[in-house]
Amino acid sequence: MPSITEYTGHGFSEPIVTFFSAIYRTKKTSSLTYYDQNNCLIKEGTADIRLIKFFEEYLYLPIAQVSTRAAAIVVRMQNGCLDSYILYVFVTVVALILFLGAYA
Amino acid sequence: MIPDFALYCMLNTLAVIIISPLFVSLIKKVKAWTQGRQGPSVFQTYYTLAKLLSKEVIYSRNASWIMRVTPYVNIAAILTASLFVPLIYVTDSVGGIGNIILFLYLLVLARFFMALAGLDAGCSFGGMGSSREMSISAIIEPTTIIVFAALAFVFKSLNIFDMVLVSSATGTPVTPTLILIGISLFIILIVETSRLPVDNPETHLELTMIHEGMILEQSGRNLALMELSAAIKQTLLMALIINLIIPFGLATSLSLVALGIALCVFVIKGTVLAGVIGLFESSMAKTRFFRLPSLFIMGFFFSTLVIIIEVFA
Structure with missing residues (x-):
């Protein structure tokens, strides 16, 4: 028989998320609708906890974006055209000759 | 050295198992007196544990092997940790027993399994x-590490045995900064043993339970083991405060007279500390859960102050 009163993962981590609400920018909202004017009989309600994924958005994503940009530059250089590869070899040899001539 | 240490292990474990329920009852008695009633007898916890040991164990239909294993893991971890803190007799440590960080994480292991069993x-x-x-454990952990680091700075060693040996050699608090560390250790004691203002150990309302909530589903022999391990944990933390800050009377030699005197002195000092804990608990209400980090910051601050004093003076 499955247990439906079991604590979920979100519920388990709710106190920590509230303690660190300044980092996670936790926003809790709730609303209730009533059947009557005096707000006694509850019809339905919603509750919402919103937080930003701090480590993903501010730590991992910037590093990932830097490496994606570096990879895009390398993709443009490795374009499968043999002439550009021969050009790279030529430029490297000329630079090496100049470097050795200047410092060795 | 090894036979000395083996004898120490047996003595310490026996002492801790026998003395712990007494301190639990003493705190309850002090709290009852402040509330104007008599309270249960001082030996009530012994009777409760004996009664629980003879009762039947029932497991929920949804429970897995964790529920069956947890009380034993708990008592094993706590009894291993009890070897790390000398109560009445102190000697040189053997084989790395006594490292304060290992002590902390043995207690954390017990708590981890308790949390799993609660779920x-x-x-x-x-x-x-x-x-x-x-x-609460996640929030108090930096404070605990800093307090132990402050202790290591004051006593120049990470081994509890060395700390207690240095402390008992002088017989009085080694430096006045120990009083500041004592305050932080007291706050850690309150948090780790789930006492007011962190958690009410005598509440019967499930919505207000923290430690009690996790052992709610245990029964019989398992419940006796969980209650005993909580009592032993409390005694170990009390012994840490007592033997590091007011160390007179500790036995460093294996003579019956010295051991007897050390036992009596420890029980008396423990009784006084239990009275202080009871009065402290009776003087305040349970704080709102999300205000607890502010309470722990005080312990953190005192220990950081001690580290700064020790490093720069």
Whole structure:
């Protein structure tokens, strides 16, 4: 028989998320609708906890974006055209000759 | 050295198992007196444990092997940790026993399994207790590490045995900064043993339970083991405060007279500390859960102050 009163993962981590609400920018909202004017009989309600994924958005994503940009530059250089590869070899040899001539 | 240490292990474990329920009852007695009633007898915890040991164990249909294993893991971890803190007799440590960081993480192992067992039965009260306990544990851990670091700075060693040997050689607090560390250790004692203002150990309302919520589903022999391990943990933390800050009377030699005197002195000092804890608990109400980090910051501050004093002076 499955247990439906079991604590979920979100519920388990709710106190920590509230303690660190300044980092996670936790926003809790709730609303209730009533059947009557005096707000006694509850019809339905919603509750919402919103937080930003701090480590993903501010730590991992910037590093990932830097490496994606570096990879895009390398993709443009490795374009499968043999002439550009021969050009790279030529430029490297000329630079090496100049470097050795200047410092060795 | 090795036979000395073996004898120490046996003595310490026996002492801790026999003395711990006494301190639990003493705190309850002090709290009852402040409330104007007589309270249960001083030996009530012994009777409760004896009664529980003879009762039947019942497991929930949703419980797994964690529920069956946890009381034993708990008592094993806590009894191993009890070898690390000398209560009445101190000698040189053998084989790395006595490292204060290992002591802390043995207690954390016990608490981890307790939290898992709270979730295991599938009841929401156990989950609530586990969730709150883990959050408090996460928040108090930096404070505990800093307090132990401050102790290491003062005594120049990470081994509890060396600390207690240095402390008992002088017989009085080694430096005045120990009083500041004592305050932080007291706050850690309150948090780790789930006492007011962190958690009410005598509450019967499941919505207000933290530690009690996790052991709600245990019964019989398992419950006796969990209660005993909580009592032993409390005694170990009390012994840490007592033997590091007011160390006179500790036995450093294996003579019956010295051991007897050390036992009596420890029980008396423990009784006084239990009275202080009871009065402290009776003087305040349970704080709101999300205000607890502010309480822990005080312990953190005192220990950081001690580290700064020790490093720069």
